[in-house]
Amino acid sequence: MRRxxxxxxxxxxxxxxxxxxxxxxxxxxxxxxxxxYIREGRKETGAVNIVTAVVVNYRGFDTLxxxxxxxxxxxxxxxVLQLFGGxxxxxxxxxxxxxxxxxxxxxxxxxxxxxxxxxxxGHLTPGGGFQGGAVVASAYLLxxxxxxxxxxxEEATQAVESLSGLVFLxxxxxxxxxxxxxxxxxxxxxxxxxxxxxxxxxxxxxxIGFKVGSELAGIIDKLMEETE
Amino acid sequence: xxxxxILIIFMLAGAxxxxxxxxxxxxxxxxxxxxxxxxxxxxxxxxPDVAMxxxxxxxxxxxxIFLITIRRTERTEx
Numbered sequence: 572m573r574r575x576x577x578x579x580x581x582x583x584x585x586x587x588x589x590x591x592x593x594x595x596x597x598x599x600x601x602x603x604x605x606x607x608y609i610r611e612g613r614k615e616t617g618a619v620n621i622v623t624a625v626v627v628n629y630r631g632f633d634t635l636x637x638x639x640x641x642x643x644x645x646x647x648x649x650x651v652l653q654l655f656g657g658x659x660x661x662x663x664x665x666x667x668x669x670x671x672x673x674x675x676x677x678x679x680x681x682x683x684x685x686x687x688x689x690x691x692x693g694h695l696t697p698g699g700g701f702q703g704g705a706v707v708a709s710a711y712l713l714x715x716x717x718x719x720x721x722x723x724x725e726e727a728t729q730a731v732e733s734l735s736g737l738v739f740l741x742x743x744x745x746x747x748x749x750x751x752x753x754x755x756x757x758x759x760x761x762x763x764x765x766x767x768x769x770x771x772x773x774x775x776x777x778x779i780g781f782k783v784g785s786e787l788a789g790i791i792d793k794l795m796e797e798t799e
Numbered sequence: 800x801x802x803x804x805i806l807i808i809f810m811l812a813g814a815x816x817x818x819x820x821x822x823x824x825x826x827x828x829x830x831x832x833x834x835x836x837x838x839x840x841x842x843x844x845x846x847p848d849v850a851m852x853x854x855x856x857x858x859x860x861x862x863x864i865f866l867i868t869i870r871r872t873e874r875t876e877x
Binding site: 705712790 | 847848851852855856859860863864867868871
C-alpha cells in the first residue's frame, strides 16, 4: 500500500516538474544581465574568462558564502569524527606496493602543478579556485594511498586554510576602503589576456585555490586516520 | 546526437543501479559513472568550468571519501 501511494506521489511530482519545465523557453535570452556580462565583462573586469569574472567579481559575495559553506562542512566532518570516532591515533601501516609508491612519487608533483596552473590561470582559461583546489586535494589523496608512511601536518593545512580565508576577506575590505563597496576590483586591470591582469581576481582565486585544497586535504586526512 | 543519447542512457542506468545495488561499493562506483558522464555532457554543452569541477569533485574526491567511509562502517545494506 505504502509503495503504491509513494509511486503515485512520485508520478504527480514528476508530472508537475515536467509541466513547469516545459514552459521555460530554454536557449532563448531571458535576462538582460547575462547579455551585459558577455558584452561588457571583459572591459569592466579585465578577465578573459567571463565565468570567472562573474564568480569572483560581479558575484564575489556569493563566492564568499560558498567558501564558508565548504569551511562549515570541513569543520562538521572534523567535529563528528572527533566526537564519535573515539580516540584517534595514526598507526604505522605497511607500505604500499612498488607500483603505487613509484606512481605516487612521479605523479604527486605533476598533479600539484596542474592544480596550481588551473587556479593561477583562472581568469584566462576555464577553471579556477574551486577546480584547482579539488585537483590539489586529489593529489593529496594519491599521496595518502601511495606514500602511506608519511603524513601532511594538520597544523600546516589549518594555517594555510585560515591564512587564505583571511586574504580573501582582507582584499574585500580593502575594496571597501578604496572605493566604497566590499570586494571592489581596486587594482589596475592590466591588458586582458596576460597573466598579470584583471586586478584582484587572480589574488582572490589563488586564495580560494589554497583554501579549497587545504580544506579537502584536511577532510581526507581526518578520514584516513585510524581509530583504535 | 546519438552519442549524447547513448551517454544519457548509460547515466540513467548508472543512477538506477546506484540506488538498487545492495553492495555499497558497487553503488559508489555506479555513482562515479554518473558523475563522469555528467562531466562529459557538461563539456559537450560548452561549460568547461563546470565540467572540470564535476570531474575533480564528483568523480574523484567524492568517490574516494565514500569508499573510505564505507571501509570504516558497513559494506552492505540490509
